[in-house]
Amino acid sequence: MNIKDQANRLLLHPERRFGADLDTWMVDVGGEGLENALQDPDSIIPTIKNAELLGLGGSGFPTHIKWSYVSEEGLNEDGSRSTDIDKYLICNGNEDEPGTFKDRILLKETPHQVIEGALITALGVGANQIVFYINPEQKGSLEAMEEATEQWSDSTLLQRISTELGRPLELFVVASSGHYIGGEETAALESIEGNFPFPRGKPPYPAKAGLFGMPTLINNIETIANVSHIMRNGAEWFKSLGRGSSHGTKIFSLSGDVLRPGAYELPMGTPLQELIDIHGGGMLLNRKLKAVFMGGPSNTILTPKDLDVPLDFYKVQERRSSLGTGAMIVVSEGTGVVRRVTEYISFFAKSSCGQCPSCKTGTYYAAQLLTKIDSGSGSQADLDTLINLTKILPGSGRCHLLDGAMKLLDSSLYHFMDEYEQPLLIDKTVDNR
Numbered sequence: 313m314n315i316k317d318q319a320n321r322l323l324l325h326p327e328r329r330f331g332a333d334l335d336t337w338m339v340d341v342g343g344e345g346l347e348n349a350l351q352d353p354d355s356i357i358p359t360i361k362n363a364e365l366l367g368l369g370g371s372g373f374p375t376h377i378k379w380s381y382v383s384e385e386g387l388n389e390d391g392s393r394s395t396d397i398d399k400y401l402i403c404n405g406n407e408d409e410p411g412t413f414k415d416r417i418l419l420k421e422t423p424h425q426v427i428e429g430a431l432i433t434a435l436g437v438g439a440n441q442i443v444f445y446i447n448p449e450q451k452g453s454l455e456a457m458e459e460a461t462e463q464w465s466d467s468t469l470l471q472r473i474s475t476e477l478g479r480p481l482e483l484f485v486v487a488s489s490g491h492y493i494g495g496e497e498t499a500a501l502e503s504i505e506g507n508f509p510f511p512r513g514k515p516p517y518p519a520k521a522g523l524f525g526m527p528t529l530i531n532n533i534e535t536i537a538n539v540s541h542i543m544r545n546g547a548e549w550f551k552s553l554g555r556g557s558s559h560g561t562k563i564f565s566l567s568g569d570v571l572r573p574g575a576y577e578l579p580m581g582t583p584l585q586e587l588i589d590i591h592g593g594g595m596l597l598n599r600k601l602k603a604v605f606m607g608g609p610s611n612t613i614l615t616p617k618d619l620d621v622p623l624d625f626y627k628v629q630e631r632r633s634s635l636g637t638g639a640m641i642v643v644s645e646g647t648g649v650v651r652r653v654t655e656y657i658s659f660f661a662k663s664s665c666g667q668c669p670s671c672k673t674g675t676y677y678a679a680q681l682l683t684k685i686d687s688g689s690g691s692q693a694d695l696d697t698l699i700n701l702t703k704i705l706p707g708s709g710r711c712h713l714l715d716g717a718m719k720l721l722d723s724s725l726y727h728f729m730d731e732y733e734q735p736l737l738i739d740k741t742v743d744n745r
């Protein structure tokens with residue numbers, strides 16, 4: 313078995329893509345990780361720490377640190393866990409960014425590995441309520457999770473966790489509002505509480521006062537899906553799946569101008585060129601690569617000189633971009649970058665929840681200016697204003713939506729200024745006639 317086969321045995325193994333059947337999951341690989349966790353619940357967080365599992369929803373934050381914060385909440389004076397206050401685990405499957413389509417596959421095709429990972433996580437941090445928070449646009453995911461959680465309700469394993477926790481462990485499937493911003497972790501809390509998903513200010517952080525004011529852990533679906541495998545095979549096994557200094561695997565949502573777009577689970581640290589040329593089948597019509605919109609696409613754009621970058625959180629950061637959700641939207645020579653950026657900034661403008669004036673007006677204004685420039689009716693003053701927005705807006709919003717939008721805009725101006733200036737020159741020529 314080579315590294316690729318081994319990696320493919322993890323989250324997206326084709327033989328496990330047959331839906332919501334708990335018995336089949338148990339015959340295949342299910343239950344072993346949970347059994348190990350039940351034998352020694354105190355080993356769960358240290359094992360995740362040793363595996364160096366990172367948050368795979370885009371943060372890249374060490375998972376065990378987040379878990380430890382929540383684990384330390386709701387303790388009695390003698391250090392034992394209180395059973396008087398609820399503690400929540402939210403498994404975030406809102407996934408609504410352009411070009412990202414990994415969590416919906418995990419939820420729809422392999423719901424039991426997600427649920428088993430969530431059960432182990434709840435046991436590790438002492439949560440007695442698990443919420444699977446799912447985008448209702450992904451109807452198949454929602455249905456698969458409803459069916460799968462129902463199957464676990466009579467499981468003896470679930471009963472054993474409840475015994476260990478000293479109270480019943482309950483599972484809920486909740487449809488999100490479907491808004492992009494509802495994926496932001498504090499917006500998810502509002503949404504689950506039945507409100508519009510306005511992101512909350514921090515502090516307090518969800519670990520202290522999250523859902524209904526109670527300690528809450530929020531993890532992305534892909535992060536949770538890794539947990540049962542780590543508890544089954546051990547931290548060293550997980551670490552060995554990565555390449556070079558990277559650990560584990562990552563699901564890359566590859567789309568755009570490639571022959572074989574799709575979700576590819578590969579060793580963390582796989583070079584960008586290999587993702588595009590080997591797994592993606594190369595560029596459509598043998599065109600040259602022009603740019604890769606990274607992670608959502610609310611990050612700095614990568615260009616052909618970055619093809620050698622190993623795809624992991626740290627190495628991509630060294631190129632001043634971010635791996636984000638692992639979404640890679642590939643565009644080829646001949647594609648207008650200004651038009652693409654206009655589409656994405658318009659998406660962010662529509663997605664802004666509107667509670668920060670700088671975000672609401674800033675993204676809207678940027679989208680207007682971009683549309684004007686792209687249509688050939690912009691002026692140098694419009695371009696100067698656009699550049700100025702990338703300098704004054706970052707840091708003025710409550711959540712990362714505004715900063716992400718500005719990062720994308722700023723890097724497109726840096727790499728493709730000629731494409732912004734070109735329509736202005738054409739306009740000037742027309743004026744001179």
Ligand code: SF4
Binds near residue numbers: 663
């Ligand atoms: S930055 Fe934008 S999306 Fe985020 S809270 Fe403020 S207005 Fe809402």
